[in-house]
Amino acid sequence: NVDITTSRRLWTFCTWSLTWWMPSPFLNWCGRMKRSDVRMAWREKVAICIIIVLIWCALLFVIIGLGLILCPKEHVWTLDDVAGHDSPEDSYVALRGRVYDITEYVNQKHGTNSYPATKEQMMLYSGQEINASFPLPVRTACPALVSPKTDPKYTMYLTSADINALPVFPFTHRVGLLPSSKEISDQSFYKKYVVPTMNMFKIGDVVWDYDWIRSMHKDQGKYWRVINKEVFNLEDYFATIKSPVNSNNGDWRFLNSHIENIFDSKGAGDTDITDRWERIPWSPRERLANYSCMKNLFYVGRVDDRNSVRCLFTNYMLLAFACLLMATVLVKFLAALQIGTKKRPLTPSKFVVCQVPCYTEGEASLAKTIDAVAGLDYDDKKKLIFVICDGNIIGSGNDKPTPRL
Template identity: 50%
Template sequence: NVWTMDDITNINEPKKSYMSTRGYVYDITDFIKQTGHGNARNRARPDQLSRYAGFDTNASFPITARAACPDLVSAERDPNYLIQYPISGASTNVDPQAGVYFKHMPQTDPTSKELSSREFYWKYFEPGMKNFKKGGVVWKMDWLNSMYKDQSIQWLVINKEVFYLQPYIDAIQYAGNNNNTYNFLDSRFEALLNRGGYGTADITEDWLGINWDAATRQSNYDCMKRLFYVGKVDERQGVRCLFTNYMLVAFACVLMLVVLVKFLTALQFSTKTPPKDPEKFVVCQVPCYTEDEESILKTINSLTALDYQSTYKLLFLICDGNIVGSGNEKPTPRIVLDILGVDPEYDPPGRDYLAIAEGSRRHNIGKVYSGLYEYEGNTIPFMVVVKVGTPEEANRSGNRGKRDSQILLMSFFNKVHFNLPMTPLELEIYHQMRHILGVPPRNYEYLLQVDADTEVMPDALSRLVTTCMGDRRIAGICGETMLGNESTSWTTMIQVYEYFISHHMAKAFESLFGSVTCLPGCFSMFRL
């Protein structure tokens, strides 16, 4: 966190008050409100302290050269600790009237041990204000160069640190001073201060080029850091700092370009031609788990009432275990069979098959029901497979998951088309389909997979089949999926946007290249 002096000047309100001292920024908002500042005889009031807000306060905390530079300023050079410099920070010093109330001038004061300390700034100010420190002061390099080159004021930069050395030069050049007392910095460094604005304010290379030992370099640096340091160079507008911003902007532009391209390419301006009346056999698979009777009934009725010849449809429901769903009074298989009108007394034999599972759960048993279902004048053949489980299963008997239900039917058709050996359950399905319902399994060309809580629009199947008939390369296809309860809550309202983008942009864009990566499990059709 860094601020320029202009930034600090503007932060001087009671709700937010900043000040700077020797290159660092402090938030004094809460400090001003505290009581007990100053010595016992002359407490500083909040209205007096508030005058410091927005200012540089170096003059209120003077530091003597001997205390700051013990290696360079000996007791013989300054026996009474009199050498000090007004480091004011480019005419931004605190209001002079405020200094009347609160100035830490080292002096003999029997009532205040702190104010008498020559090292007040390091012993008391820095520890006392560390919780209020917010960051550092920064200076723009253009401004520093302008002050150095145009006005010959010694604002110098060493390793990106800014030092205000003009007071040191003034003290040396002042006629009344003894130079032997005031020029305590190394003479080789002082030579860099007498170039009359030559070059730039950044003298880092010259500083590093001075031929002196490490101890001398360190003692001179420590002295300047304590006496003349006022902040660092402002690099916020430099390439290193702005690189991440530029990178984020570049990524944002690329992202927006991708979205725009996907949107434009997904726009397919074509009229909706009414679908033909295809004569293709379709299996409408509905896996059921814990859905309630209303949801299952809505799905079955919507598939029955499709604008598609009923003789070419087969309603194939798979109940994944003998499960009682939340809020239901009967197991899901019983709900399905009651909807389809299956006699409760009818109990077909169980047939074995291999499930998608591990260990003993690979063995599962299913029962097959078949018949005709009528709704609003439409009669459709149906088959129901109920996974009942083995006698050893007590909890969730027969349940193997939705994937197992889908693979069960796909595996059946795979064995039908390639004349492979079948399990007892698959043989029972073949028998029911071929001899009871009267349609050879090989006749079915498409598999429509619909969840048990999904309602299908009347023309959906005709459009899907017609599209597949027009392009033999299509292996899978889907239509738009919309929410039936979009106004229920704010989360369902958000899902409307997600569903719309997923279909009209993502899938529409991918379909241009014939490589749709994902179809919705609740409503998709595949070519058998």
């Protein structure tokens, strides 16, 4: 009896776990495998094939699937990406943190009879952030915070923090600015016409690099913050409430005072204020009202996670595997160079068999090979030269086959 090792027991268990679905009687009757050892050998071969397939599936999952799970594909663009789509055949714009493909729209006729919008004028919008062309009344953006009594005619607009930096567009879609236009004269122009129309062309969101946002906050003291990976810019809000004209008018301070305190930190605190936002003591209704207002009026996009460790994990892992493979090849190459003094083999204490396979070699070649083997640094009393003459073919230049030579 031969003792079965632990490793053999584990391999047998693994083999049966992978091939249990094939019953032994079936192999006996249909496969004509009468002996149990033959059936086991078949199972082991099938188990090895299954293991190879599983390994390849795991590799494919790591290469293709794991990255999509850790970092799902998102349709996002930076403003620089949007700027690259500025042709009549490929026209993008960004509006309040969202990206729209208006290629089809710019080639259509629109505008009013008095103020038609030509294709050339529309191309001035292409590749731009067009917030300045669509100013949003505060009451429209924040209906739960700004009452009809405060702004009965939708005339409250925030003051731009840096009006000189705003792009100049052919049209400004301000409510009541064009009396001849029924749509723009409508006090709900933005909600009724702009939002539904633009939603038909929406393709994704604007994204911002977190380090850039942090620089705006920490280095320049700007009112840029991150809440739950959403980016908000309250520059215009604070420019408005701190303006000498509005400093004594409480109607402009429509946001919760806690929000003002969090944002107005002069570069102190964290750029990501999610924790502080969650700790604000307010009712769910008040929370929703302030968040909706900020999302409509101050939302500029999301944090760009495409270069985060989570999204680049599979790339790093594949790079590590590639480096390991290259290091292995390099070590093998250096080992093959045999740098240094030539090492002599140790004198063996047992017999040495020197095997010389021969097929169609000539007499001179055989003699040279056998002489070289005979000259090896091994004890002649413990050295056996075993010459294998394979085949009866007469090689080129010979007059007899190798065995007869």
